Amino acid sequence: MKGFLEDANYSIGLLDEGATLADIIDNCIYEHTHTGKRAFYVGDLGKLVKKNTQWQNVMAPIKPFYPVKCNSTPGVLEILGTLGIGFACSNKSEMVLVQDLGISPENIIYTSPCKQASQIKYAAKTGINIMTCDSDIELKKIARSHPNAKLLLHIATEDITADEEMNMKFGTTLKNCRHLMECAKEFGIQIVGVKFHISSTCKDLQTYIHAISDARCVFDMAEEFGFKMNILDIGGGFTGSELQLEEVNHVIRPLLDVYFPKESGVNVIAEPGCYYVSSAFTLAVNIIAKKTECDKLLPSGVEQARDDEPVFTYYINDGVYGSFASKLSEKLNTTPEVHKKYKEDEPLFTSSLWGPSCDELDQIVENCLLPELSVGDWLIFANMGSGTLGEQSTFNDYQRPLIYYMMSFSDWDEMQDAGIASDTLMKNFFFVPSCIQLGSEDRFSTAA
Known part of the structure; x- marks a missing residue:
């Protein structure tokens, strides 16, 4: 099974119901132990199908546009494209990726707040018209390079928390929206809607109420200038929790029904x-x-006292210049699990985890409790699909992790029943038997 990030000819292991994610991980570790201990991902693409079903059940008719920068691997993009989801692209490379999947320009939004003129021209050339804007300088740049652009005014929201104070914030004020509309009229550019974004770290869901109310004000303002606006983009900030999704829907649905009814x-x-x-x-x-x-701390030849508990530092073959890049700007939202089995009463020691670069920024986990581990042991990190699988650094000869895609038969059947499994996508599947055993001829393999 091919699994390189840069390999477009990927494959998806179709799992019998008897095979589990843990089986796949066990088998991949077995393979890597014998062929070279390289970091790797296992991606359960069936979860994308489940998440989309959940979205449709809770958030419909709000249409999702997936931010490609979140995870741009080919398996993810092709599954989401097959599900009929739109794409939010932040640069030319991302636009090319989704266009290569046959996604129509109407289902692509160019969302970068700071666009290069050459990339605006590329969007114009390929028919990608909808893009965001939050300043007069950006608007003038768009007007010069893409006169047929349809703009979403990106408005700021009052959702800054202590954890976010150091992050860059984008979005314009309500007062400046009037100025932007005057500029758009002057340059003959269409304004078709409003966008706002509320971070997933925002705990006060009332922020949505303020943002939607502000958006309504901008829509009313647009009528004065003769703009016919028909898009409201409520941004991201959805953590993946069904509870959070339902809470957000509970807050925004009444306001949407009043301010932006179907009619x-x-x-x-x-x-x-x-x-x-x-x-x-x-x-x-x-x-x-x-x-x-x-x-x-101890001089050579001096034995450690038994009462002194050691503190271990482990270096792993992936770090912040690779899969843990988001650690540079935010807290890690997953904890390491030890792959090897150990006794329940085995002592745990204070430990820290570092990447392979020997750089002072390359700390992944500052403090955690782990049993004593050895060089060659494996650690597992769940929930690593977001912000970790895009373009990555080649710092210090960093070797990109392999990716092994999988999907259960039940999820595959769901795609077929819904009529969303294209012939092109189906060619990437191969059968993985339930009798996965280490060392058996039926072993889940990295062979193409």
Whole structure:
């Protein structure tokens, strides 16, 4: 099974109901132990199907536009495209990726708040017209490079928390929206809607109420200028939790019914990224080096006292210049699990995890409790599908993890029953028997 990030000719293991994700991970670790201990992902693409069903049950008729930067692997994009989801692209490379899947320009939004003129021209050339804008400078740049553009005014929201104060914030004020509309009139550019974004870290769902109310004000303002607006983009910020999805829907639905009812002709869309892919991918990493704190403190030849508990530092073959890049700007939302079996009463020690670069920024986990591990042992990180599988650094000869895609028969049947399994997509599937056993001839394999 091919699994390289850069390999477009990927395959999807179709699992019998007797095979589990743990079986796949066990078998891949077995393979890597014998062929070279390289970090790898296992992606359960069936979870994308389940998430989409959940979205339709809770959030319909709000149409999702998936932010490609969240996870741009070919399996994810092709499954989501097959499900009829739109795409939010932040650059030319992402636009090319989704266009290669046959996605129509009407289902693509160019969302970067700071666009390159050459990439605006590319969007114009390929018919991608809908794009976001939050300043007069950006608007003038778009007017010069794409006169047929249809703009969504990106308005700011009052959702800044202590954790976000250091992050860059985008979006314009209500007062400045009037100025932008005047500029759009002057340059002959269409304004067709409003976008806002509320972070997944925002705990106050009342922020949605303020944002939707502000959006209604912008729509009313647009009528004064003669703009016919028909799109409201409520952004991302969906964590993947069904409870959070229902809570957001409970807050926004009454306001949408009042301010943007069906008869208004306004299409409400959203940009769920993490929601779709976070739980679908599990990362396995290998310990490549180990240090004990007491080794640094005690002179050579001096034995450690038994009462002194060691503190272990482990170095793994992936880090912040690879799959843990998001750790540089936010907290890690997953905890490491030890792959090897150990006794329940085995002592746990204070440990830290670091990437392979030997860089002071390359700390993945500052403090956790783990049994004593050895070089060559494996750690498992769940919920690693978001913000980890796009373009990655080649710092320090970083080797990209392999990706192994899988899907259960029940999820595959659901896609077929819904009539959304294209012939092109079906060619990527191959059968994986339930009798996965390490060392057997039926073993789940990396062979094409």
